[in-house]
Amino acid sequence: MMNFNDIVGQRVIVESLRNAVINGMISNGYIFSGPKGCGKKFMAVIFSMALNCRGEAHDRPCGSCSSCIRTSNSNHPNLKLIKPTGQSIKIKQVREIISDTARKPFESGYKIIIIDGAEKMTIEAQDAFLKTLEEPPENTVFLLLAENHNLLLPTIVSRCQVFRIKPVDRMEMKSFIQARYDYPPMDVEAAVRHSKGIIGRALELLKDKENFKIRALYIDILDNVLSGNERDAILLAPETVEDKETAERFLDFSMSWFRDIMVMRECPKAFKDIIINIDSLDILSRHNLILTEDKLNSIMEIIKKTYIYVKHNVGIKNSIDGMLFNIAEVNSYNGKNSWS
Ligand SMILES: [Zn+2]
Numbered sequence: 001m002m003n004f005n006d007i008v009g010q011r012v013i014v015e016s017l018r019n020a021v022i023n024g025m026i027s028n029g030y031i032f033s034g035p036k037g038c039g040k041k042f043m044a045v046i047f048s049m050a051l052n053c054r055g056e057a058h059d060r061p062c063g064s065c066s067s068c069i070r071t072s073n074s075n076h077p078n079l080k081l082i083k084p085t086g087q088s089i090k091i092k093q094v095r096e097i098i099s100d101t102a103r104k105p106f107e108s109g110y111k112i113i114i115i116d117g118a119e120k121m122t123i124e125a126q127d128a129f130l131k132t133l134e135e136p137p138e139n140t141v142f143l144l145l146a147e148n149h150n151l152l153l154p155t156i157v158s159r160c161q162v163f164r165i166k167p168v169d170r171m172e173m174k175s176f177i178q179a180r181y182d183y184p185p186m187d188v189e190a191a192v193r194h195s196k197g198i199i200g201r202a203l204e205l206l207k208d209k210e211n212f213k214i215r216a217l218y219i220d221i222l223d224n225v226l227s228g229n230e231r232d233a234i235l236l237a238p239e240t241v242e243d244k245e246t247a248e249r250f251l252d253f254s255m256s257w258f259r260d261i262m263v264m265r266e267c268p269k270a271f272k273d274i275i276i277n278i279d280s281l282d283i284l285s286r287h288n289l290i291l292t293e294d295k296l297n298s299i300m301e302i303i304k305k306t307y308i309y310v311k312h313n314v315g316i317k318n319s320i321d322g323m324l325f326n327i328a329e330v331n332s333y334n335g336k337n338s339w340s
Contacts, residue, residue, distance in 0.1 A: 001063035002072055004050070007043055008176040008199055009168030016163070017043075021050045021060050026110070027161045028136040031118070033149040034165030037200025040145040043165070044114050045072060048079055051141060052109040067109070077106035083116040091124040098128065101137045111140045118144035119151035126153045133159045167197020177202065186279055187212065193276040194256070214240060218253045219280055221324070226287055230328035234321050241320045247310045250320065254303050261288045262296060291331065298330045 004014050020026055030047070032040040046061060049071045055062030062068055070076040080100065082093050097113055105111045115121070121129060130153060133142065142160070149157060168176075173192050176199075177183065183191075183206050190212075195202035205211045217240055224233035241247045260275040261284060267274060277284060291299070302323055309319040 003063045009172045013163045029142045029160035031144045031149050031160045031162045033146050037198045038165045044143040048112045079112045081114045084120045089121040094125040094128045098132050101140050114143045116145045119146040190279045225328045247316045264288050302326045
């Protein structure tokens with residue numbers, strides 16, 4: 001039975017949506033904006049359930065009436081979902097929606113159109129959509145999901161109520177996960193710290209045991225590099241870096257690792273609450289002793305540069321290998337200041 005309480009850490013948005021439902025003050029357009037995995041679609045589904053729920057107004061969505069159940073299974077006749085075909089949402093798709101909304105709803109209640117990846121509407125598609133939004137059919141609600149709503153025409157944004165989904169507080173996410181799942185507490189701690197406040201990312205990390213193995217491998221690679229065994233590290237790297245996505249994951253991890261060391265240095269009293277890789281404190285502490293501040297700064301610069309190469313698809317494998325060699329070189333250098 002899903003309802004608003006299943007949305008974690010978005011109290012302001014949830015209150016606002018709940019009040020809209022209770023007071024019957026429903027806008028024609030809503031934008032839910034936030035990174036992948038932050039729960040935009042989930043929020044849109046819960047809100048759609050609430051809009052057509054047959055339960056008591058203050059209790060919507062009840063999660064158990066036939067309308068709620070069909071909405072949550074995405075087979076409610078009044079609910080449409082569109083998403084990009086290929087790279088974009090094309091004008092043809094938007095036209096279909098427009099002609100569809102012009103018809104009467106199959107059931108009483110709201111007609112709801114969820115546009116997933118709304119910022120991927122082509123300009124023509126956005127223009128066509130804008131016209132509908134300017135003169136919306138009665139009882140029709142558009143829910144636009146976007147990773148970056150600034151890519152939408154300002155005239156669309158200004159006609160919608162915009163909700164920016166915020167990173168979830170770490171403690172709140174932890175208790176949310178622990179109340180619903182049965183994962184080892186240390187895994188939950190590590191996943192939550194790596195999630196950057198994005199619930200979907202934390203759950204994905206937990207669901208896949210493989211992720212913990214990959215993290216162990218990442219740590220192994222960096223440990224080898226800082227112990228002067230960079231050749232071993234480069235032998236390990238091919239297993240972890242296959243394409244842009246896996247390369248970026250490794251870079252994110254490397255960044256979090258060296259940032260943690262920075263934090264240990266800058267906040268010697270409070271770092272345990274702040275660092276991400278709390279479950280590898282012993283190795284972090286060892287690396288903290290090895291690295292000087294200059295070296296640490298140079299390493300962060302090397303990683304940042306590698307991000308740019310990978311982003312532009314410049315020899316991804318070689319870029320990562322090069323990064324590991326450069327880090328090893330910085331680390332073994334005994335002079336002063338010449339790397340900064
Ligand atoms: Zn219901």
